[in-house]
Amino acid sequence: MTLFILKRLLIAFFVCLAVSAISFALMFLSGDPAIAIAGSGGRAEDAAAIRVAYGFDRPILVQYADWVWSALHGDFGQSIYFNIPVSEIIGNRIGVTLTLGFVAFAVALIVAVPLGIAAAMRPNGLIDRLALILAVTGQAIPSFWLGLMAIVVFGAWYGWVPISGTEEWQGYILPVIVLSYYALPAMMRITRSGMIDVLASDYVRAAYAKGLPAHRVIWGHALRNAVLPLVSLAAVQLGLLLSGSIVIESVFALNGMGRLAWESLLRSDLPVVQAIILLLSLLYVALTTLADIVNAMLDPRLRGGSI
Amino acid sequence: MTARSAKAPSNPVLRRILTNSGVSIGGGVLILFVLMAMLAPLLAPHDPFAQDLTRRLLPPFWHDRSVSEHLLGTDHLGRDYLSRLIFGAQVSLGVGLGVIMVAGAIGVTLGLLAGYFGGRVDMFISFIIATRLSLPIVLVALAAVAVGGASLRTLIIVMGLLLWDQFAVVTRAATQSLRSQEFIVGLRAIGASTPRILFLEILPNMRSTILVVVTLEVANVILLEAALSFLGLGVRPPTPSWGLMIAEGRDNILFDPWLIALPGSLLCLLVLAVNLFGDGMRDITGPKRK
Amino acid sequence: MTEPLLDIRNLRVSIPTEAGLLNAVRGVDLRVTPGDTLCLVGESGCGKSLTATAIMGLLPRYAIQKHDGFAICGTDLSHNPNSALRKLRGTRMAMIFQDPTAALNPTLTIGRQLTEAVMLHERLSRSAADERAIDLLDRVGIARAASRLSLYPHEFSGGQRQRIMIAQALMCRPSLLIADEPTTALDVTIQAQILSLLKDLQDEMGLGLLLITHDLGVVAAVATDVAVMYAGRIIERTPRAELLRHPAHPYTRNLMKAIPNPGVTPRGEPLPSIPGTVPGLIGDMVGCAFRDRCAQALVPCGQDPLPSRTIGTGNRHSYECWLSDEEDGA
Numbered sequence: 061m062t063l064f065i066l067k068r069l070l071i072a073f074f075v076c077l078a079v080s081a082i083s084f085a086l087m088f089l090s091g092d093p094a095i096a097i098a099g100s101g102g103r104a105e106d107a108a109a110i111r112v113a114y115g116f117d118r119p120i121l122v123q124y125a126d127w128v129w130s131a132l133h134g135d136f137g138q139s140i141y142f143n144i145p146v147s148e149i150i151g152n153r154i155g156v157t158l159t160l161g162f163v164a165f166a167v168a169l170i171v172a173v174p175l176g177i178a179a180a181m182r183p184n185g186l187i188d189r190l191a192l193i194l195a196v197t198g199q200a201i202p203s204f205w206l207g208l209m210a211i212v213v214f215g216a217w218y219g220w221v222p223i224s225g226t227e228e229w230q231g232y233i234l235p236v237i238v239l240s241y242y243a244l245p246a247m248m249r250i251t252r253s254g255m256i257d258v259l260a261s262d263y264v265r266a267a268y269a270k271g272l273p274a275h276r277v278i279w280g281h282a283l284r285n286a287v288l289p290l291v292s293l294a295a296v297q298l299g300l301l302l303s304g305s306i307v308i309e310s311v312f313a314l315n316g317m318g319r320l321a322w323e324s325l326l327r328s329d330l331p332v333v334q335a336i337i338l339l340l341s342l343l344y345v346a347l348t349t350l351a352d353i354v355n356a357m358l359d360p361r362l363r364g365g366s367i
Numbered sequence: 368m369t370a371r372s373a374k375a376p377s378n379p380v381l382r383r384i385l386t387n388s389g390v391s392i393g394g395g396v397l398i399l400f401v402l403m404a405m406l407a408p409l410l411a412p413h414d415p416f417a418q419d420l421t422r423r424l425l426p427p428f429w430h431d432r433s434v435s436e437h438l439l440g441t442d443h444l445g446r447d448y449l450s451r452l453i454f455g456a457q458v459s460l461g462v463g464l465g466v467i468m469v470a471g472a473i474g475v476t477l478g479l480l481a482g483y484f485g486g487r488v489d490m491f492i493s494f495i496i497a498t499r500l501s502l503p504i505v506l507v508a509l510a511a512v513a514v515g516g517a518s519l520r521t522l523i524i525v526m527g528l529l530l531w532d533q534f535a536v537v538t539r540a541a542t543q544s545l546r547s548q549e550f551i552v553g554l555r556a557i558g559a560s561t562p563r564i565l566f567l568e569i570l571p572n573m574r575s576t577i578l579v580v581v582t583l584e585v586a587n588v589i590l591l592e593a594a595l596s597f598l599g600l601g602v603r604p605p606t607p608s609w610g611l612m613i614a615e616g617r618d619n620i621l622f623d624p625w626l627i628a629l630p631g632s633l634l635c636l637l638v639l640a641v642n643l644f645g646d647g648m649r650d651i652t653g654p655k656r657k
Numbered sequence: 658m659t660e661p662l663l664d665i666r667n668l669r670v671s672i673p674t675e676a677g678l679l680n681a682v683r684g685v686d687l688r689v690t691p692g693d694t695l696c697l698v699g700e701s702g703c704g705k706s707l708t709a710t711a712i713m714g715l716l717p718r719y720a721i722q723k724h725d726g727f728a729i730c731g732t733d734l735s736h737n738p739n740s741a742l743r744k745l746r747g748t749r750m751a752m753i754f755q756d757p758t759a760a761l762n763p764t765l766t767i768g769r770q771l772t773e774a775v776m777l778h779e780r781l782s783r784s785a786a787d788e789r790a791i792d793l794l795d796r797v798g799i800a801r802a803a804s805r806l807s808l809y810p811h812e813f814s815g816g817q818r819q820r821i822m823i824a825q826a827l828m829c830r831p832s833l834l835i836a837d838e839p840t841t842a843l844d845v846t847i848q849a850q851i852l853s854l855l856k857d858l859q860d861e862m863g864l865g866l867l868l869i870t871h872d873l874g875v876v877a878a879v880a881t882d883v884a885v886m887y888a889g890r891i892i893e894r895t896p897r898a899e900l901l902r903h904p905a906h907p908y909t910r911n912l913m914k915a916i917p918n919p920g921v922t923p924r925g926e927p928l929p930s931i932p933g934t935v936p937g938l939i940g941d942m943v944g945c946a947f948r949d950r951c952a953q954a955l956v957p958c959g960q961d962p963l964p965s966r967t968i969g970t971g972n973r974h975s976y977e978c979w980l981s982d983e984e985d986g987a
Contacts, residue, residue, distance in 0.1 A: 071494070071497065074494060075494065075497050075498050075501055078494070078498040079498055079501055079502060082498075082502065082507075086507075086510055086511075086514065182718075196639065196642065196643070196646075197635075197639070199586075199638075199642055200586075200635050200636075200638040200639035200642055201635050201638075202590050202593050202594060202597075202610075202631065202634055202635070202638075204593075204594055204597050204613070205593075205613055205627065205631035205634065205635075208613065208617065208620060208627050208631070209624075209627070209628065209631065211620065212620060212621070212624045212627075212628075216620075216621050216624075261759060262754050262755075262756060262759035262760040263759065263760050263761055263762040263763075265715055265754070265760070266752070266754055266760040266761070266762075266822075266825075267762070268713075268715055268746070269713055269715060269746055269747065269751065269752040269754075270746065270747040270751070270773070270774035270825070271743060271744070271745075271746035271747025271748055271774055271777070271778060271829075272747070272773065272774060272777065273743070276773075276777070280765075280773070281762050281765070284762075284764050284765075285762070285763070285764055288764075296500075299501075299503075302503075303503030303504065303505060303506060304505065306503075306505050306506055306509070306598070307505060307594050307597070307598065310598060318506075321506055321509075322509070322598060325509055325510060325513045325600065326513075326599070328513075330510075330514075333506070333510050336506065337502070337503060337506055337507060337510065340503040340506065341501045341502055341503065344500070344501040344503070345501050348500075348501070358764060359763070359764055360763070360764060360809040360811065361763055361809070361811050
């Protein structure tokens with residue numbers, strides 16, 4: 061068990077390193093960052109001064125090490141646009157993104173798992189077909205468009221919810237629905253197929269043969285094994301939801317980290333973009349690593365460290 | 368034993384009809400879209416770029432103030448909406464195809480190498496895949512397009528560099544199972560060169576698997592292109608991309624919602640068709656459902 | 658005669674398929690009395706596992722089951738089989754599966770799996786249930802049982818897992834035990850151990866045992882009575898000794914010839930096998946199902962109803978065939 065976790069953490073560490081290098085490299089893809097800061101019309105002396113002030117004259121590896129070291133201490137540098145620390149700006153905005161992401165994730169999970177189980181109980185039954193339609197459409201409808209249409213229908217036509225740009229909880233209703241609908245199909249499908257496999261297994265038949273009532277067989281025996289693949293997928297989906305917030309937040313004019321990233325891109329405020337990319341990646345790595353560990357705890361066969 | 372060998376209805380009749388109709392309906396709609404893209408210059412009643420500021424925001428035919436000349440009305444610059452929608456299919460499918468070629472080449476090559484050589488090569492490539500998966504794709508694509516300069520070519524390359532993961536994962540697994548099969552072992556024994564084995568023996572054996580990934584990934588690409596264009600960092604105006612048209616229609620969302628409803632519906636329909644086709648193909652060709 | 662633990666008449670099981678209704682079990686009568694071991698023998702696909710599954714009430718939802726009489730442990734189940742069966746499952750009757758690796762839940766400890774049924778059915782406390790589990794594990798030959806309740810199935814060997822399955826089946830002290838190919842998935846040496854364990858336990862507890870197998874070696878080792886099944890019907894039933902001495906149905910005789918017999922079959926000579934394949938079971942079947950493979954097939958073999966013949970003393974040996982016992986001269 062410990063060995064397994066250590067191994068996972070080691071892989072996660074290397075992935076983090078690679079991801080940080082990629083986010084760091086973005087700063088330099090555009091050419092000389094000093095000129096970018098000084099503005100294209102800026103004087104050469106200004107650029108040179110900025111180069112020294114920001115440390116761009118140092119060897120690139122030194123700059124990278126310095127950036128990683130600072131990032132580890134929560135210092136992502138200064139925003140070029142606001143001229144205040146990036147961490148401060150992100151700190152103000154991350155709450156919206158996390159709220160949106162986690163609530164949408166919870167909603168998706170609460171709908172997807174029972175629906176997947178119900179669909180698996182009677183394959184090709186009514187519920188299964190409805191679930192299939194829900195999944196197929198959910199995978200085809202672009203979430204930004206669904207969001208806009210929802211604003212038109214429920215905001216403008218019916219007036220049930222505020223149209224956009226409010227930090228009140230009502231402002232989260234549509235974004236949460238749209239975002240969870242996006243995450244739902246994959247989770248529903250994996251629950252369904254996992255459950256179908258498990259229900260056909262001998263140990264479920266054996267549990268019935270012991271005279272256990274259906275609900276004990278399903279909740280006590282089947283579900284535990286059926287959710288094993290769901291755990292990994294759920295981590296991936298949560299990561300996608302958080303990084304998908306960039307689209308949804310700009311549709312619903314929510315002042316979250318995604319919208320911040322988008323705005324920063326439009327005004328070439330690369331340190332902010334860098335930091336957000338790094339944060340989202342690290343979050344994803346943390347989530348998937350956590351999922352692996354949870355899986356190992358749920359499945360005793362993995363604990364031996366053979367994987 | 369007996370119960371196992373007897374067929375359970377989860378597979379037969381109903382499902383097969385469902386999947387087959389998925390392939391045929393999805394494939395049929397997809398062909399219509401392809402025809403629409405290829406024949407766009409013939410089908411479109413107007414020049415999709417021709418502006419006429421005196422005839423801005425004309426409503427489509429089901430509104431009473433509509434103008435019969437513009438069946439689906441005009442956009443905020445007075446361009447014929449139907450023509451722009453028809454040309455939009457070119458962008459979606461063109462970008463889809465271009466990205467798939469880039470992504471497929473990268474992903475399949477990595478997957479072949481990882482699956483065939485195993486060991487350290489596999490470990491390294493799996494690590495690259497893990498790194499790619501942890502990057503927030505929309506944001507990285509936006510950033511890369513922003514710094515790389517927005518052109519259709521940059522867009523295709525950037526998305527291709529980002530969307531190869533499924534190809535790699537699937538190819539890797541398929542290669543692993545093929546590698547140990549007798550005809551490959553035999554070829555190795557008679558000293559066939561590794562590239563020959565990889566590209567002439569193993570690769571053709573997983574055509575159908577890769578075809579499934581291609582279709583399902585095309586759907587992803589189309590959605591991502593639309594999202595990037597919607598955010599203003601994908602396809603540039605005045606090119607008629609459906610995602611961009613939705614973004615342009617946003618200013619008039621409350622009064623002229625058809626401006627976003629129409630391109631969005633086409634987008635949904637296309638992605639739905641591609642997904643139905645891909646899912647159906649997977650069920651028909653793949654021995655295992657995922 | 659004691660009251661039978663299992664009394665089932667004219668059991669029929671059908672499965673809808675694309676090609677039509679597959680009649681997998683086509684009228685089976687079974688009786689098991691306390692202390693007896695009835696072996697249900699046949700090739701794979703003859704419907705023997707499905708028969709066992711039907712008795713346990715574990716058929717998949719889409720299967721169609723009919724019968725003319727169904728009683729288990731004195732409870733008549735003809736009318737409302739499902740709820741009554743559920744009460745009997747695990748308490749009066751229990752089942753052992755073919756593959757212990759698949760039949761034990763990989764993510765639950767064996768302690769939990771052994772005790773959950775008895776805690777539910779007999780409202781035993783955890784400690785009392787644990788105690789009984791330890792007793793039984795001890796009895797089936799799992800050493801240091803007390804310290805191993807918290808282990809998971811994958812931490813045991815295949816033979817040990819089957820012992821655990823047996824212990825699990827006996828937890829609620831059933832009177833009827835159904836074992837579906839309990840030794841097929843095991844090594845030959847382990848097979849013998851498991852069989853003798855089953856026999857010992859049966860003697861000790863007076864169990865009625867319905868043992869399903871394709872292995873005549875198993876039959877020879879443990880059966881008191883034998884029912885030979887072919888294409889969904891029981892074509893011959895007999896006490897074990899009679900079967901070994903005097904198999905009557907041509908199929909049974911072929912089956913007996915097909916097993917390696919260390920004393921009789923010369924080494925290196927191929928074992929005789931039965932030519933032809935089992936007939937398809939879709940739709941109705943008229944006449945003897947074995948006639949296409951039977952070397953002694955006669956004209957009336959394609960007709961219904963097949964005569965049921967009884968031979969030997971005590972009416973205990975019967976078979977379904979147009980050939981009379983005397984005609985088999987060969």
